Amino acid sequence: MKRKKHNPLIPVLLTVVLLALTVLLFLLVRMLMDGRGFRTDSCEPEKRTEAGEIAIVTPAPTxxxxxxxxxxxxxxxxxxxxxxxxxxxxxxxxxxxxxxxxxxxxxxxxxxxxxxxxxxxxxxxxxxxxxxxxxxxxxxxxxxxxxxxxxxxxxxxxxxxxxxxxxxxxxxxxxxxxxxxxxxxxxxxxxxxxxxxxxxxxxxxxxxxxYANALPYLRGVDSPYEDPMRTEDVAIGEDALIELILTKYPDSGITDDNYRDLIAIDKAYPSGRVETLRLGKETITGKQARNLFGLRSTMFTIIWPEDGIVFHTKGFGHxxxxxxxxxxxxxxxxxxxxxxxxxxxxxxxxxxYGADGIATPAPGDADIPPEPEG
Ligand SMILES: [Zn+2]
Structure with missing residues (x-):
């Protein structure tokens, strides 16, 4: 009977492979542990969300x-x-x-x-x-x-x-x-x-x-690649429209008989944003119109359907x-x-920031908060 011959190198190779695997495992565990070292108070390793599910905690670099x-x-x-x-x-x-x-x-x-x-x-x-x-x-x-x-x-x-x-x-x-x-x-x-x-x-x-101030670096420019381009049609029925206007502008004289003739864009800026909108005897700014009708922007045109009004808006924000x-x-x-x-x-x-050459800006400019991403 022929005895099977063992290669003397096999135990050595096995030891080397085992050692390498141990080191790899050690490194992996350390990487995962490091990833939890966030510095914000709100971050906890595991947290129940409001829906009762466990939030996923995946390692991110500190x-x-x-x-x-x-x-x-x-x-x-x-x-x-x-x-x-x-x-x-x-x-x-x-x-x-x-x-x-x-x-x-x-x-x-x-x-x-x-x-x-x-x-x-x-x-x-x-x-x-x-x-x-x-x-x-x-x-x-x-x-x-x-x-x-x-x-x-x-x-x-x-x-x-x-x-x-x-x-x-x-x-x-x-x-x-x-x-x-x-x-x-x-x-x-x-x-x-x-x-x-x-x-x-x-x-x-x-x-x-x-806003109040003309800042030299905040000039209107072309924005040719809006992606996505946000357009929205806001339709308001006749009754709701009249109520909305009269609640805020009771002296406008708008009625369900005359609103089609008395609501019109008065002035627009070259960009296409509405500067002023006529509401009968009242003239309001584009910003006031945006707030009143819940529009995404002051860049809008008016469409007249059978009943009520449609504001066709472009863009989102100021x-x-x-x-x-x-x-x-x-x-x-x-x-x-x-x-x-x-x-x-x-x-x-x-x-x-912090390098020489940045002077402290002068106070007094308009305080303008940004608008959230919609
Ligand atoms: Zn604040």
Missing amino acids: LLDLYVYFDWTETTTINVYDHRADKIVPMDLEEYIVGVVSAEMPAYYEFEALKAQAVASRTYTLYRMAHGRCQTNPDADVCTNSKCCQAFSTHERMQNTWGKDYANNYNRIAEAVMGTAGEVLVYDGKLCDALYHACSGGQTEDSEHV GVGMSQNGANGMAKHGSKYRDILLHYYTDVSIAS
């Missing part, structure tokens, strides 16, 4: 990892008022910007659009801080309420919103933020009031047509500064974030 990755050493701590939790949370500026971009722009937007948003949001934040801080909570630099400062997502909110895409989306946005860390928009050496909105409808607006959908469209057509920013903010340059 901001610290990204600081090392991007060799970014300067940090700025700001006090953020979390209006939902009613508490002030000190946080790193860049970490705050990740939360803002997560809430203000869809995570699936083009990477260069996310970077442009990061620079706009950072500039807007620092400009606000230099101009009287948060109006809601004067003890804070900024708050998380989009009606006052900018929208913001905590890790918990990101997990609940994104579910299994949380890690991917977070990493993508954090990379866009850290890839532009410290970059801000300046005009004439001073921080800009970097307003932005969801969709311009094809043309942005001069700041003085919407129309001043960068259009987010326009930025996404430009990025799809190959523009880099710098091209996008220099397109929407006239004659600005990109500077590093």
Whole structure:
């Protein structure tokens, strides 16, 4: 009987493979553990959502990892008022910007659009801080309420919103933020009031047509690649229309017999946004009309159906500064974030926050909160 011969190398090879597997397993466990080191208070490893489901916790890099990755050493701590939790949370500026971009722009937007948003949001934040801080909570630099400062997502909110895409989306946005860390928009050496909105409808607006001040870098420009272009028809029936108008403007003299003749666009800006709308004996601004009829923007025309009225609107938001959908469209057509920013903010340059050359901006400019992404 022939005895089977063992190769003396086999036990050695097996030992080497086992050792390698152990090391790999150790590294994997360490990576997973590191990913939980978020610095926001709201992030807990496992949390029940309101619906009673377990929120998915997937590893995402800590901001610290990204600081090392991007060799970014300067940090700025700001006090953020979390209006939902009613508490002030000190946080790193860049970490705050990740939360803002997560809430203000869809995570699936083009990477260069996310970077442009990061620079706009950072500039807007620092400009606000230099101009009287948060109006809601004067003890804070900024708050998380989009009606006052900018929208913001905590890790918990990101997990609940994104579910299994949380890690991917977070990493993508954090990379866009850290890839532009410290970059801000300046005009004439001073921080800009970097307003932005969801969709311009094809043309942005001069700041003085919407707000008090004519700012040289907030000029109306073409926005050729709005993606998506937001259009909406708002239909209001005859009875509802008359009631809506008379409740707010009882002296307008509008009745169900005359409304077709007495409601008309009075003046429009070259962009197509309505400057004034005639309601019988009253003339209201486009902004007042937008509020009254619940329109997405003041860029609208009137259509007369059989009964009532239809406002055909284009765009979403105030129309001043960068259009987010326009930025996404430009990025799809190959523009880099710098091209996008220099397109929407006239004659600005990109500077590093904290570097020499940024003078403290003069106070007194219009206080204009951005509009949330719709
Ligand atoms: Zn605020």
